[in-house]
Amino acid sequence: MKIRAASILVIVLIHGLAISQNREILYDFDEIPGALMLNPGMKISYQWYAGVPGLSGIGINAGTSGATVHDIFADDGVDINQKIRERAINGMTKRDELSGTFQVNLLQGGFRAANNTRNFYSFGWYLEGDAIGYWPKDLADLAWDGNADQLGRRFDLGHLKTRGELLSVFHFGINHIYNPKLILGARAKIYSIPLHMAASNNQGHFVTTAGQNNIFSHTLVADMLARSSGINEIRNALEDDSVDELAEVRKILTKRSLLGGDLGFGIDLGFTYDLNESWVVTGSLLDLGLSFHSTDPWNYTLDGNITTEGVEVILPDALADPDSEFWEDLVDEIEGMVPFEEDNDSYISFRPTKLYGSVRHNFGEPLSTVGVRSADCNCTDQAAGSRRLITYTNSAGLQVFAVNRPRGPQTAITAFYTRRLGRLMQVKATYTADKFTKTNLGLGVNLQAGPIQFYAMVDNLLAFENLADTQYASFQIGLNIISWGR
Amino acid sequence: MKTVVIYLFVVVFGCLSACVEKPDFDQFDDIDAIPTIDASLIYVESPERIINQAGGINFYSQDFVFDPFNEDFVQERLVDAIIRYEVDNTTSKPLDFTVELLDAGDNVLDTENFDIAPAPSPILIREITYGPGGRPLDILRNTVTVRLSATNLGDNTSVSSLPDPKIIIRSSARFRIRLK
Numbered sequence: 033m034k035i036r037a038a039s040i041l042v043i044v045l046i047h048g049l050a051i052s053q054n055r056e057i058l059y060d061f062d063e064i065p066g067a068l069m070l071n072p073g074m075k076i077s078y079q080w081y082a083g084v085p086g087l088s089g090i091g092i093n094a095g096t097s098g099a100t101v102h103d104i105f106a107d108d109g110v111d112i113n114q115k116i117r118e119r120a121i122n123g124m125t126k127r128d129e130l131s132g133t134f135q136v137n138l139l140q141g142g143f144r145a146a147n148n149t150r151n152f153y154s155f156g157w158y159l160e161g162d163a164i165g166y167w168p169k170d171l172a173d174l175a176w177d178g179n180a181d182q183l184g185r186r187f188d189l190g191h192l193k194t195r196g197e198l199l200s201v202f203h204f205g206i207n208h209i210y211n212p213k214l215i216l217g218a219r220a221k222i223y224s225i226p227l228h229m230a231a232s233n234n235q236g237h238f239v240t241t242a243g244q245n246n247i248f249s250h251t252l253v254a255d256m257l258a259r260s261s262g263i264n265e266i267r268n269a270l271e272d273d274s275v276d277e278l279a280e281v282r283k284i285l286t287k288r289s290l291l292g293g294d295l296g297f298g299i300d301l302g303f304t305y306d307l308n309e310s311w312v313v314t315g316s317l318l319d320l321g322l323s324f325h326s327t328d329p330w331n332y333t334l335d336g337n338i339t340t341e342g343v344e345v346i347l348p349d350a351l352a353d354p355d356s357e358f359w360e361d362l363v364d365e366i367e368g369m370v371p372f373e374e375d376n377d378s379y380i381s382f383r384p385t386k387l388y389g390s391v392r393h394n395f396g397e398p399l400s401t402v403g404v405r406s407a408d409c410n411c412t413d414q415a416a417g418s419r420r421l422i423t424y425t426n427s428a429g430l431q432v433f434a435v436n437r438p439r440g441p442q443t444a445i446t447a448f449y450t451r452r453l454g455r456l457m458q459v460k461a462t463y464t465a466d467k468f469t470k471t472n473l474g475l476g477v478n479l480q481a482g483p484i485q486f487y488a489m490v491d492n493l494l495a496f497e498n499l500a501d502t503q504y505a506s507f508q509i510g511l512n513i514i515s516w517g518r
Numbered sequence: 519m520k521t522v523v524i525y526l527f528v529v530v531f532g533c534l535s536a537c538v539e540k541p542d543f544d545q546f547d548d549i550d551a552i553p554t555i556d557a558s559l560i561y562v563e564s565p566e567r568i569i570n571q572a573g574g575i576n577f578y579s580q581d582f583v584f585d586p587f588n589e590d591f592v593q594e595r596l597v598d599a600i601i602r603y604e605v606d607n608t609t610s611k612p613l614d615f616t617v618e619l620l621d622a623g624d625n626v627l628d629t630e631n632f633d634i635a636p637a638p639s640p641i642l643i644r645e646i647t648y649g650p651g652g653r654p655l656d657i658l659r660n661t662v663t664v665r666l667s668a669t670n671l672g673d674n675t676s677v678s679s680l681p682d683p684k685i686i687i688r689s690s691a692r693f694r695i696r697l698k
Binding site: 101102104105106107111112113116174175176177178179180181240243245246247248249250340341342343344345346347348350351354356357358359360 | 540541542543545546548549550551553554555556557558559560561562563564565568578580582583584585586602604664666686688689690692694695697
């Protein structure tokens with residue numbers, strides 16, 4: 033029962049809460065402070081902001097480039113084994129992925145420097161979970177069908193590629209108006225990492241061929257490495273009957289989230305450049321960093337190669353030792369040639385670096401950022417040029433996104449249209465194409481009621497017909513307090 | 519303001535009208551992940567000159583530990599198995615070859631005997647099924663020792679005219695394991 037529940041939970045989590053890292057609706061949505069996390073060099077029109085703790089930014093997305101929950105578990109009368117064979121075993125390739133990220137802002141704030149209004153400082157603390165698993169095609173085939181009638185087929189051990197981590201991030205950033213056209217931004221981050229695991233650089237194969245002596249010959253060539261940090265201590269806590277397991281796990285995770293475990297460092301960089309009155313380009317590079325895992329590291333390796341045709345009893349050699357243990361000798365030989373080893377050596381991992389870029393065309397009636405016609409407001413130079421404070425009724429453009437993944441960059445392209453509706457509301461509509469879906473329409477709404485700012489974003493609207501059958505869905509919400517003009 | 523309300527209504531209504539066709543997770547119980555594995559088992563080879571040198575009738579006999587099906591993981595999940603033997607005799611003499619499977623108490627669980635004709639003779643192929651429709655699967659599950667014995671039913675002097683005459687016994691298993 034436990035296995036069943038755990039298996040279903042894993043499947044649902046993978047399919048239902050797996051998240052693409054792309055947050056295309058939030059990117060370049062200047063009115064929302066959370067967008068600063070995606071581009072530290074974005075235009076900032078407010079004087080300060082404070083996120084409501086725990087609510088200033090929550091994002092949940094879902095994405096799979098392969099089979100969906102509906103594909104496998106739909107109540108359609110089709111045998112589930114047939115569905116698994118058609119839609120997963122035969123329908124997915126090694127490039128199909130199940131990936132995800134969640135992010136919750138626990139603390140977020142920012143303010144414009146009083147003595148140098150060109151500078152805007154931001155700071156905060158957020159939790160992030162990030163995981164990716166590629167479909168281990170050959171290993172899945174081997175587990176589902178076995179090696180029977182597969183003479184000569186090399187089952188590629190390199191298909192096992194996965195990584196994941198849970199981390200809390202403390203950050204401090206500076207947004208600097210370099211000149212009236214160019215805004216630069218940088219953010220320093222300290223990663224405190226409760227959990228990390230990776231098995232992303234495996235090589236080797238397993239193949240069965242016709243034997244030279246015996247009926248079959250089996251060859252294993254392995255160069256595999258799996259690493260984890262923080263997992264064993266939690267597992268031990270869960271298995272310890274003498275303590276309250278959940279309380280112990282909470283204690284461990286809290287301690288590690290507050291700089292009491294593995295640490296890492298990283299930076300975000302970004303810019304906004306006005307080509308002219310109407311055209312703007314932006315770009316950012318996020319999480320250029322690395323982590324050091326030394327608190328509870330475990331490394332597991334399977335390294336070596338062997339070819340065997342089973343137990344061989346060849347006379348007259350076999351007569352030399354009447355007490356020979358052929359089978360045990362063979363097992364020992366295999367374990368010696370392809371040893372499975374583990375150690376506690378520290379290791380370094382790199383963060384999945386993200387890249388955003390956009391080209392935006394502003395058009396329509398120019399407005400001040402508070403939704404008042406520019407001619408009616410006193411848009412004087414508070415920092416380095418009044419244009420900074422001017423937005424337009426409409427804007428449209430293209431965005432690109434890329435994130436570094438174990439099997440190479442994962443990319444997406446987005447077309448967007450943003451419209452301001454009166455003083456209170458901005459709406460952003462997007463169309464995104466990536467490996468998950470080519471029909472991703474998204475919608476974001478930002479509401480401002482005095483100093484209260486609230487936003488909600490929904491991705492892949494067409495999938496709402498049946499969420500269980502979607503390959504990508506997401507929503508983001510946030511609540512902030514913003515000071516305009518003072 | 520009216521426009522804002524309309525847009526809000528569209529967004530909120532859109533979100534609330536999202537549907538999820540209820541999946542049937544009970545189907546998980548019906549998943550059958552049962553791979554079929556091919557694996558070589560035991561290979562025995564003896565040149566004719568060794569048979570002749572042995573002098574006696576029984577030229578080879580040996581017990582050794584052999585418990586791949588007795589491992590907990592396999593024992594609990596073994597569905598069925600077919601053991602395949604291929605016997606190739608290019609010697610000039612008739613031979614008898616016996617494979618016995620023994621449990622931890624050295625009790626013989628199963629015996630497979632091969633009455634082997636002298637060369638020229640075709641390769642003798644025999645497949646033994648364990649599990650449904652065959653011999654009890656517990657034979658394999660409880661096997662921890664294999665006893666091999668070979669007997670010369672002919673003379674100790676003749677030599678086959680075939681090149682490199684020898685007796686060869688090949689064996690493999692095709693078995694199914696229930697992973698889920």
